[in-house]
Amino acid sequence: xxxxxxxxxxxxxxxxxxxxxxxxxxxxxxxxxxxxxxxxxxxxxxxxxxxxxxxxxxxxxxxxxxxxxxxxxxxxxxxxxxxxxxxxxxxxxxxxxxxxxxxxxxxxxxxxxxxxxxxxxxxxxxxxxxxxxxxxxxxxxxxxxxxxxxxxxxxxxxxxxxxxxxxxxxxxxxxxxxxxxxxxxxxxxxxxxxxxxxxxxxxxxxxxxxxxxxxxxxxxxxxxxxxxxxxxxxxxxxxxxxxxxxxxxxxxxxxxxxxxxxxxxxxxxxxxxxxxxxxxxxxxxxxxxxxxxxxxxxxxxxxxxxxxxxxxxxxxxxxxxxxxxxxxxxxxxxxxxxxxxxxxxxxxxxxxxxxxxxxxxxxxxxxxxxxxxxxxxxxxxxxxxxxxxxxxxxxxxxxxxxxxxxxxxxxxxxxxxxxxxxxxxxxxxxxxxxxxxxxxxxxxxxxxxxxxxxxxxxxxxxxxxxxxxxxxxxxxxxxxxxxxxxxxxxxxxxxxxxxxxxxxxxxxxxxxxxxxxxxxxxxxxxxxxxxxxxxxxxxxxxxxxxxxxxxxxxxxxxxxxxxxxxxxxxxxxxxxxxxxxxxxxxxxxxxxxxxxxxxxxxxxxxxxxxxxxxxxxxxxxxxxxxxxxxxxxxxxxxxx
Numbered sequence: 209x210x211x212x213x214x215x216x217x218x219x220x221x222x223x224x225x226x227x228x229x230x231x232x233x234x235x236x237x238x239x240x241x242x243x244x245x246x247x248x249x250x251x252x253x254x255x256x257x258x259x260x261x262x263x264x265x266x267x268x269x270x271x272x273x274x275x276x277x278x279x280x281x282x283x284x285x286x287x288x289x290x291x292x293x294x295x296x297x298x299x300x301x302x303x304x305x306x307x308x309x310x311x312x313x314x315x316x317x318x319x320x321x322x323x324x325x326x327x328x329x330x331x332x333x334x335x336x337x338x339x340x341x342x343x344x345x346x347x348x349x350x351x352x353x354x355x356x357x358x359x360x361x362x363x364x365x366x367x368x369x370x371x372x373x374x375x376x377x378x379x380x381x382x383x384x385x386x387x388x389x390x391x392x393x394x395x396x397x398x399x400x401x402x403x404x405x406x407x408x409x410x411x412x413x414x415x416x417x418x419x420x421x422x423x424x425x426x427x428x429x430x431x432x433x434x435x436x437x438x439x440x441x442x443x444x445x446x447x448x449x450x451x452x453x454x455x456x457x458x459x460x461x462x463x464x465x466x467x468x469x470x471x472x473x474x475x476x477x478x479x480x481x482x483x484x485x486x487x488x489x490x491x492x493x494x495x496x497x498x499x500x501x502x503x504x505x506x507x508x509x510x511x512x513x514x515x516x517x518x519x520x521x522x523x524x525x526x527x528x529x530x531x532x533x534x535x536x537x538x539x540x541x542x543x544x545x546x547x548x549x550x551x552x553x554x555x556x557x558x559x560x561x562x563x564x565x566x567x568x569x570x571x572x573x574x575x576x577x578x579x580x581x582x583x584x585x586x587x588x589x590x591x592x593x594x595x596x597x598x599x600x601x602x603x604x605x606x607x608x609x610x611x612x613x614x615x616x617x618x619x620x621x622x623x624x625x626x627x628x629x630x631x632x633x634x635x636x637x638x639x640x641x642x643x644x645x646x647x648x649x650x651x652x653x654x655x656x657x658x659x660x661x662x663x664x665x666x667x668x669x670x671x672x673x674x675x676x677x678x679x680x681x682x683x684x685x686x687x688x689x690x691x692x693x694x695x696x697x698x699x700x701x702x703x704x705x706x707x708x709x710x711x712x713x714x715x716x717x718x719x720x721x722x723x724x725x726x727x728x729x730x731x732x733x734x735x736x737x738x739x740x741x742x743x744x745x746x747x748x749x750x751x752x753x754x755x756x757x758x759x760x761x762x763x764x765x766x767x768x769x770x771x772x773x774x775x776x777x778x779x780x781x782x783x784x785x786x787x788x789x790x791x792x793x794x795x796x797x798x799x800x801x802x803x804x805x806x807x808x809x810x811x812x813x814x815x816x817x818x819x820x821x822x823x824x825x826x827x828x829x830x831x832x833x834x835x836x837x838x839x840x841x842x843x844x845x846x847x848x
Contacts, residue, residue, distance in 0.1 A: 295392035301435035313802035348442035351408030354397030361407035392441030590616025632658030647688035681733035768792035
């Protein structure tokens with residue numbers, strides 16, 4: 209049987225066949241020499257087995273050579289990737305590729321731990337954020353070599369969301385307690401007041417993973433967007449460009465978040481301004497109600513006592529109603545200035561009683577203006593007016609309805625500077641009720657709408673939005689005179705009474721020359737933000753943004769035992785005046801995209817006319833958690 213052609217085609221098989229022929233020849237000769245039974249070895253039976261054996265051996269040899277070569281190549285590749293650590297430096301500020309600037313609510317009064325990022329009790333913090341991608345897994349050291357403030361460094365994995373600063377935060381550092389303060393030979397400056405305030409973090413990073421480094425301040429309300437010097441020491445990293453595609457996909461989301469935050473802060477400020485204006489208006493109405501009620505009571509008392517008083521007393525009493533009438537019908541223009549450690553403020557009010565309308569109703573015009581400048585440079589000005597129709601129901605109740613308007617603008621500074629213009633209308637009703645002689649309860653309700661046009665620009669992107677605020681607010685206030693009594697011993701009826709007789713003690717009302725007016729004011733307001741028409745402009749490219757509706761809520765509480773001193777007998781220059789000493793407890797809570805709650809103590813000192821329609825001198829101080837305000841004013845009242 210001849211060998212198959214397929215075996216002979218392979219050179220290795222041909223060589224094998226030649227060697228098998230030689231082996232067969234030697235075996236046959238050996239058999240012949242030993243005279244064994246005739247045995248014939250057929251080479252055709254050995255060829256397939258031998259061929260497969262040699263092919264298997266050749267495959268094993270080739271595989272060994274391949275793995276050996278792979279090991280050598282892998283070794284060279286590995287040696288090539290072990291590069292020396294390098295120092296990378298950059299300046300983080302608005303307009304730099306991959307850098308974002310903004311504010312977040314978190315950190316409390318002192319930011320030192322990751323857990324502090326969930327604390328929203330203090331004012332918001334400004335930040336600058338930079339993303340980067342390490343090329344090799346390993347240990348990296350990064351920090352700040354200089355900045356203008358006492359700064360804090362926060363490391364985030366995957367992403368950073370300024371509406372939830374606690375999410376994805378893995379490491380934080382505030383200060384470096386001892387040398388070395390930097391790494392990799394970086395030239396160190398100071399962060400704020402000293403070198404140790406420059407933060408530094410050493411952390412094991414994963415290759416090709418996106419990380420965010422966020423720089424903010426140790427204390428709230430500080431500026432860090434003016435530029436900080438940032439460094440990374442370790443394997444090479446790609447700063448700001450490796451995640452360009454991811455950032456491009458997320459830029460719309462980031463723009464919406466930034467715009468929503470700006471709108472939320474502006475809406476919160478406007479809602480508080482509207483509520484403050486409503487509070488001043490209702491207090492003015494309550495003062496008119498109390499003055500009219502007291503005037504009627506005084507007139508009745510004067511008639512009963514007319515025959516018992518001396519001529520001089522009659523003359524003095526006859527002048528008082530006339531003075532009260534002039535004071536009541538006069539127009540008051542009040543201008544007030546305030547200077548605090550955070551803002552400069554100028555505001556005023558106008559109250560004018562117009563001619564009576566049909567029946568017993570009266571038309572009241574009340575105006576209010578305010579201009580303020582905050583510490584960060586933000587300025588705002590607005591004018592509010594109300595036209596009310598007021599009617600007295602007997603001597604114990606006053607009801608009214610009103611229409612109002614507001615107009616103003618604000619120039620916003622900080623991380624997202626810009627401007628907002630607004631105008632709106634409102635309607636409402638109020639009532640003042642005196643269930644007792646010395647107890648007065650007032651309440652109001654207001655509905656309004658305000659159109660806003662907001663434009664902000666942080667240097668790298670411009671955000672424009674027109675939105676509407678639909679606002680509702682209610683308020684309740686109680687005040688009254690607290691009667692003061694003292695124990696008085698009854699005198700014996702005659703001089704001959706038995707001295708052993710028991711004296712009777714009775715409680716008699718006492719007029720010590722001052723009055724105590726416990727006062728409590730409660731306000732609640734809600735504003736729904738809707739009708740968003742927004743767009744984002746980045747490097748000349750415009751994207752339309754679809755914004756979700758948002759809601760702002762605010763609560764205000766003030767409790768004060770106002771102590772009022774009659775100073776008629778203390779001076780002759782300003783007769784019929786009162787001096788008020790008013791310590792108070794205040795609480796405020798605002799809920800929007802962030803939540804803020806604060807309580808504190810305050811003190812007010814006022815010099816006013818007898819009806820308290822006008823405060824000639826005013827001094828106020830308040831401490832609302834970390835915020836301390838001191839204000840003083842001299843008010844000018846011009847009748848016309």
